[in-house]
């Protein structure tokens with residue numbers, strides 16, 4: 713359905729455990745508001761939107777964190793619901809993970825998590841990006857900390873257990889939000 717049939721309002725959802733995807737969703741929401749596109753970021757662990765709510769949005773935005781190689785389960789369920797819509801609004805998808813700290817791994821072709829989730833749900837997102845998250849070893853339990861330190865060691869990242877680094881590129885988030893706002897005027 714062309715977006716001109718819908719009032720410009722983004723349906724903005726996030727899936728998070730440690731809060732970085734929520735912060736990214738809130739940042740996107742502020743930027744969209746500046747472009748005249750209202751949105752209310754919603755936590756998919758608390759809310760599972762009805763099909764009618766999704767269908768009436770002019771664009772759907774999902775910001776979803778990766779844990780142990782997969783997007784969080786509520787994000788997966790959300791994408792299944794989106795996929796079952798008869799006439800889905802355009803989808804803007806942001807995968808939040810640590811491999812995206814490397815610039816070559818911020819696109820749907822370069823980022824394996826993003827590429828796989830698109831393929832598994834047979835999506836055709838209008839926009840798809842991978843955004844780097846946060847590494848904060850002190851937040852993690854002992855087992856998670858050791859495993860993530862090992863992954864970081866394998867991929868040339870920091871292994872000091874005191875490390876707390878926000879890798880998120882806020883200019884990249886701004887650019888993503890700008891492109892979402894631009895989708896409103898395309899159809």
Ligand SMILES: Cc1cc2nc3c(=O)[nH]c(=O)nc-3n(C[C@H](O)[C@H](O)[C@H](O)COP(=O)(O)O)c2cc1C
Nearest residue numbers: 728729730731732733777780781809810811845846
């Ligand atoms: C238990 C755990 C597992 C993770 N697994 C991965 C992973 O497989 N690949 C990756 O790139 N990042 C991984 N990360 C990094 C997270 O994606 C990153 O910390 C992100 O900011 C988390 O988003 P959130 O704060 O919204 O939960 C993992 C983090 C944790 C705590």
